[in-house]
Amino acid sequence: MNSQRASSEYGVNCVGRDFKETARRVEKGVQDAKAAIAEKLDEGLTAARRSLKRSRYAVEDGLEDATYTIKRHPIRSVAIGVAAGAALGLLIPRLGKK
Numbered sequence: 001m002n003s004q005r006a007s008s009e010y011g012v013n014c015v016g017r018d019f020k021e022t023a024r025r026v027e028k029g030v031q032d033a034k035a036a037i038a039e040k041l042d043e044g045l046t047a048a049r050r051s052l053k054r055s056r057y058a059v060e061d062g063l064e065d066a067t068y069t070i071k072r073h074p075i076r077s078v079a080i081g082v083a084a085g086a087a088l089g090l091l092i093p094r095l096g097k098k
Helices: 002-072 074-097
Strands: none
């Protein structure tokens, strides 16, 4: 009887060790995945910040160019503004009727 009991206790100990080892491996895998996700999120955040900064510079450059063009050709700029306003004025009522 003692040999059966010792054998069964050995089996329980083996299962317990296997379970602990599996739990350690799973925990390590989760930690590795967590680190990889955090790294990718950080890379994405950095890329988004760079893109935002480039966009801001592009808008500022466009505004400077527009200001220069308006100062250089004020009559043509006003004419373009009037034409654009008239076109929008004609299109907006038609779009609202649909």
